[in-house]
Amino acid sequence: MKSVVIEQPGELVLADRPLPQPAAGEVRIKVHYASICGSDVHIWRGHNPFARYPRVIGHEFFGVIDAVGPDTDARRLGQRVAVDPVVSCGHCYPCRVGRPNVCQTLQVIGVHRDGGFSEYALAPAANAHPLPPSVPDKLASLVEPFTIAANITAFLQPQPQDVALIYGAGPMGLTAIQVLKGVYGVQQVLVVDRLPERLTLAQENGADRVFNNSEIALAAQLEGVQPTLIIDAACHPAILAEAAALASPAARIGLLGFSGEPCSITQQALTSKELSLFTSRLNSHRFPQVIAWMEQGLIQPQKLVTHFFPLAETARAMTLFEQDPRTCCKVMLQMA
Incomplete structure (x- = not known):
């Protein structure tokens, strides 16, 4: 599979990587769309203090579940999902009081573990949120920024x-x-x-x-x-x-x-x-809330989108996002 990897600060490559296999509690997502965030550029430039290299970046992404781990409900195969990048332990003090976004062992998909600028990505099953048909594929990665x-x-x-x-x-x-x-x-x-x-x-x-x-x-x-x-x-x-x-x-x-x-x-x-x-840092279980807002038409994510690029042109897309804030807002990557 093709993945966008930041090998080290300043070095972005489109690499061939083995197809990942979901472990217990995980799902594999065939990514359809992802969107670029300023933090992705910061990881590329070496300005994100939380990033670990090498890293497949991308924490705003959408796709379809195409494989599940050994203890995950197989009925989830084929679900359209938006992925919450916040991965928490579930038992530390912040997690116990409903603040998993500042978990003491917090990991963020696309920062601490490999993310969604890839043809396939892994995520905890609980982080893959099903989407109603009213949320179109090309806008579904924008659940996360909202x-x-x-x-x-x-x-x-x-x-x-x-x-x-x-x-x-x-x-x-x-x-x-x-x-x-x-x-x-x-x-x-x-x-x-x-x-x-x-x-x-x-x-x-x-x-x-x-x-x-x-x-x-x-x-x-x-x-x-x-x-x-x-x-x-x-x-x-x-x-x-x-x-x-x-x-x-x-x-x-x-x-x-x-x-x-x-x-x-x-x-x-x-x-x-x-x-x-x-x-405020990241989000604390807000995906269902935002998905409901989109379904009800309370927010209009399409108003943010200014550009679409194929995955192979990620470096060009991120350079545009970084250097042209006058005409560029949300830049979308399409996997196929």
Whole structure:
């Protein structure tokens, strides 16, 4: 089978690998589509501290179960599935309290174990979620990125009367817009970014107002509006301090970032307004929730997709994703 392997940072190859065989509790998936995430590029470039090399990358993928492990229900053969990349132990403290995404022995498919940029991939049977016919093959890998928005909004508990501000109109920011508008009915969603093309995408995905802060500070443009809910989907260390300064008293702030750079903020900036600060990593059993949202038409994943490439052109696809944020959003890989 053909697989995209990062042999070491900077070295991407399309390799011939043996067909994997599912172990107990696993299924094998014939992958049909996968989508590129920024973390895939970070693994390629050597900027993901969690990655282990060599690695078949890809944690957003969809396919059909074509083999099962010795103790797995054979009736699952032929099921169309989206794969949750979060693999947890099930018994540590985070797992026991429903937070497997921060399991003490967490493994992520496509990061710690081989992923879905391949003609075939393995996954725990419990991580392969059946899809209804209403979710089309070419969009099914996008369940995973929407689970990121589902996870942070579960903490933030948006209300229709919230004034929501999203930093960043990349794929994570756009999924957050759609979830706030389509699922929670938030009436005012504001989005800030430095690229006009991304702000146009934000409007197409439901943003009510957009702001370009490349030259004029956001505070000057908000004209006194105090957001009650803020999501940082841009992940720059300077954002938290600005968000706290702009936020309404009693507001909630959600962080999606993984920057290793320090950020400077005082306790007073948070406690004087009694701000609630939430962090979110990956997703915690959100696949069924997002699949239901797709089935009900509450979110529109097709609005994120800008490009399709065959698996053989993964390097070209990832380079485009990395270098052309103005015209590129979600890039899809087709296996056959």
